[in-house]
Amino acid sequence: DAGVTQSPTHLIKTRGQQVTLRCSPKSGHDTVSWYQQALGQGPQFIFQYYEEEERQRGNFPDRFSGHQFPNYSSELNVNALLLGDSALYLCASSRILDRTYGYTFGSGTRLTVV
Amino acid sequence: AQSVSQHNHHVILSEAASLELGCNYSYGGTVNLFWYVQYPGQHLQLLLKYFSGDPLVKGIKGFEAEFIKSKFSFNLRKPSVQWSDTAEYFCAVNPYSGGGADGLTFGKGTHLIIQP
Numbered sequence: 001d002a003g004v005t006q007s008p009t010h011l012i013k014t015r016g017q018q019v020t021l022r023c024s025p026k027s028g029h030d031t032v033s034w035y036q037q038a039l040g041q042g043p044q045f046i047f048q049y050y051e052e053e054e055r056q057r058g059n060f061p062d063r064f065s066g067h068q069f070p071n072y073s074s075e076l077n078v079n080a081l082l083l084g085d086s087a088l089y090l091c092a093s094s095r096i097l098d099r100t101y102g103y104t105f106g107s108g109t110r111l112t113v114v
Numbered sequence: 115a116q117s118v119s120q121h122n123h124h125v126i127l128s129e130a131a132s133l134e135l136g137c138n139y140s141y142g143g144t145v146n147l148f149w150y151v152q153y154p155g156q157h158l159q160l161l162l163k164y165f166s167g168d169p170l171v172k173g174i175k176g177f178e179a180e181f182i183k184s185k186f187s188f189n190l191r192k193p194s195v196q197w198s199d200t201a202e203y204f205c206a207v208n209p210y211s212g213g214g215a216d217g218l219t220f221g222k223g224t225h226l227i228i229q230p
Contacts, residue, residue, distance in 0.1 A: 004157075033217055042118075042204050042220030043158070056217050090158065092218075100165075103218070105150075105158040 003027070004106035006091050012112045013081050019111060021076040025093030026104045031055070032074040034066060035090040037108070043090055049074050050096050078111075086113045116141035118205050120221035127195055128229050135190040135224050137205035147188040148206040148218065149179055158204070164188065175199070200228045 003026035013019050025032050031050045035043035045058035049068035068074045072093075078085055088108040095102070121136035139145060146165040150158045162173025169181040179190045188205060202225050206218040 035218075035220075040222075042120075042206075042222045043218075045217035045219065048217050058217060092158075100163075103160070107157040 003104050004091055004093050006089075006106040006109050008109060009107070010110045010112075012114060015081055015083060015113055017081050018077065018079045019081060021078075021089050021091075021109045021111070023074045023076070023091030023093075023106060025072050025074070025091075029093035029095050029104065030072050031094045031096045032068060032072065033092045033094070033103070034074070034076045035092065036060075037088040037090055039087070046076070081113045083113050086111060116145070116207055116209065116219050118207055118219055118221035120203075120205055120224050122224050123222065124225045124227070126227045126229065129197055130194050133190070133192040133195045133199070133226070135203055135205075135226070137188045137190065137221060139186050139188065139205075139207045139219075141186075141207065141209060143209055145207045145209055147179075147181060149173065149177070149188075149190050150204045150206060150220075152202040152204065152223075154201070161190070161203075195226075195228050197228045197230050199226060201226060 005024040007022045033048040034046040037043040046060050047057040048055045052068045063079045065077045090108045091106045092103045117140045119138045148163045149161040151161050152158050161177050162171045164171045164181045172178045177192050202223050204223045205221040208216045208218050
């Protein structure tokens with residue numbers, strides 16, 4: 001059990017559509033980060049949320065947006081889907097004050113854009 | 115911006131062979147360094163991490179890594195691999211900020227296959 005729960009596990013969308021992915025962090029964690037892992041590549045950092053605000057952002061377009069709720073869970077939204085958005089989307093949680101950098105990753109959501 | 119380079123994309127070894135996976139990073143300041151493993155169909159798991167102190171770090175399952183600051187390297191080693199070590203291995207880095215769990219920059223990964 002990863003402790004981080006992501007839903008759904010698999011998703012198929014059509015080009016141009018919008019998608020929402022969900023993440024529940026590990027108990028006791030207050031920070032949620034999202035990563036995109038294309039086939040055969042390492043995960044790429046999308047953004048991080050803490051206290052319901054975007055704290056850091058990687059090199060991703062504005063089509064990628066997110067939200068964090070008071071219970072620390074988070075959503076990743078992608079608008080105007082492109083074929084290139086097909087990937088495994090990973091959520092990782094952590095505690096902002098944790099000096100040991102204890103990230104916990106979820107199993108991911110596999111998004112296929114057709 | 116920082117970057118991570120993993121030298122070997124595919125490695126095939128026999129059981130009991132020794133393993134060394136290369137990782138170099140590009141960043142001008144102090145960094146935290148990580149190795150993650152992803153077994154088939156499973157989530158990313160932390161093997162080991164370095165953020166201060168002894169540059170030789172021991173992790174789970176008999177893995178270790180050595181941080182060589184002058185070479186910007188953090189190579190992963192294991193003296194004797196097992197079939198169960200077959201997996202994808204990722205090196206990752208983030209700038210040291212004294213805390214805050216900043217986003218990680220990952221390498222492209224090394225696919226390790228251990229033959230019985």
